[in-house]
Amino acid sequence: MNVDGSVSVVGLGELLWDIFPDGPRFGGAPANFACSTAALSNKFDVAMASAVGDDELGQNALQELKRRGVGTSAVAVRSEPTGTVHVSLNETGHASYQFAENTAWDFLSWNDGLEELAARTQALCFGTLGQRNQTSRETIQRFVQSTPDSALKIFDINLRPPFYDDDVIQQSLRICTALKLNDEELPLVAKLSDASGSDYELLPKIADRWKLNTIALTLGASGAALWHDGTLFKADGVETTVRDTVGAGDSFTATLAVGLLSGCDPQHVIERACEVAAFVCSQDGATPEFPDRLKFV
Numbered sequence: 533m534n535v536d537g538s539v540s541v542v543g544l545g546e547l548l549w550d551i552f553p554d555g556p557r558f559g560g561a562p563a564n565f566a567c568s569t570a571a572l573s574n575k576f577d578v579a580m581a582s583a584v585g586d587d588e589l590g591q592n593a594l595q596e597l598k599r600r601g602v603g604t605s606a607v608a609v610r611s612e613p614t615g616t617v618h619v620s621l622n623e624t625g626h627a628s629y630q631f632a633e634n635t636a637w638d639f640l641s642w643n644d645g646l647e648e649l650a651a652r653t654q655a656l657c658f659g660t661l662g663q664r665n666q667t668s669r670e671t672i673q674r675f676v677q678s679t680p681d682s683a684l685k686i687f688d689i690n691l692r693p694p695f696y697d698d699d700v701i702q703q704s705l706r707i708c709t710a711l712k713l714n715d716e717e718l719p720l721v722a723k724l725s726d727a728s729g730s731d732y733e734l735l736p737k738i739a740d741r742w743k744l745n746t747i748a749l750t751l752g753a754s755g756a757a758l759w760h761d762g763t764l765f766k767a768d769g770v771e772t773t774v775r776d777t778v779g780a781g782d783s784f785t786a787t788l789a790v791g792l793l794s795g796c797d798p799q800h801v802i803e804r805a806c807e808v809a810a811f812v813c814s815q816d817g818a819t820p821e822f823p824d825r826l827k828f829v
């Protein structure tokens with residue numbers, strides 16, 4: 533808790549612009565997580581920890597975060613350009629990504645502001661892409677380790693080839709308390725955990741291996757499963773007309789964080805997460821405005 537009693541939730545890592553064929557939209561998985569968290573509930577003090585360039589895209593990114601109620605005091609302004617990624621969509625709305633390299637978020641260096649934010653963080657989300665460069669990898673891992681033991685530390689593995697390796701996945705699994713992965717990412721995590729079995733059998737084995745309290749497994753249109761406090765919960769996908777699936781997983785993770793921090797029943801949380809993610813699939817881009825029915829009051 534902060535001095536004023538509010539809980540800090542942090543998106544930690546890449547902050548960039550998704551360049552779609554019809555133009556740029558705000559993105560970066562942890563930034564999507566932060567924006568969706570702020571949009572789903574006004575109970576939390578949401579912040580982004582990252583870096584932008586000293587350029588127009590950087591200024592626009594900072595404005596976009598502020599407009600959505602996400603704090604920017606832990607977003608550094610650096611000499612490298614603001615991050616971008618070219619997004620191509622296939623006929624089912626699934627994305628493939630081509631990331632610019634050596635961008636501002638690759639050089640997130642440790643500072644007093646990050647130390648102060650980490651000390652009051654009660655939930656955060658980080659992934660592998662943000663750690664592709666050694667400087668940001670060290671800072672992200674230090675940040676996660678500097679948060680209170682009680683914090684919900686979500687590792688959304690979000691594999692973006694070729695920007696990950698076994699080391700970064702294992703290092704991240706050691707320091708998180710919760711894991712979000714999709715069904716395509718599960719076999720690699722199972723292998724790194726020396727675990728075998730069906731998808732549902734794998735969840736408790738992976739949780740046991742890395743001492744995780746929570747694992748969310750998303751299954752695209754088929755919904756999701758949640759292993760939480762030793763119990764398995766399942767939810768069907770919510771039928772929708774897909775515009776693009778970009779940001780579906782991040783909005784799912786944001787709902788998970790808001791729901792668990794709010795003390796909601798895990799079955800309700802996973803069902804709501806599937807509804808929110810399906811809504812994101814039905815809209816352009818990763819962080820559309822949410823209708824009131826999807827928000828937490």
Ligand SMILES: Nc1ncnc2c1ncn2[C@@H]1O[C@H](COP(=O)(O)OP(=O)(O)O)[C@@H](O)[C@H]1O
Pocket residue numbers: 713714715749750751752753754755756769770771772774777779780781782784805806807809810813
């Ligand atoms: N075609 C779809 N129809 C409805 N919901 C979907 C669809 N694709 C994804 N979702 C929702 O988004 C969540 C995350 O999608 P998924 O593709 O599994 O993960 P990620 O986006 O992280 O790769 C799913 O659990 C589901 O709730």
Ligand SMILES: O=C(O)C[C@@H](O)[C@H](O)C(=O)COP(=O)(O)O
Pocket residue numbers: 546548549550559560561562564617629661690692777778779780781782783818
């Ligand atoms: O950070 C990335 O990997 C790219 C993002 O810009 C993109 O918006 C994204 O990651 C969406 O992730 P998803 O929720 O898994 O679709």
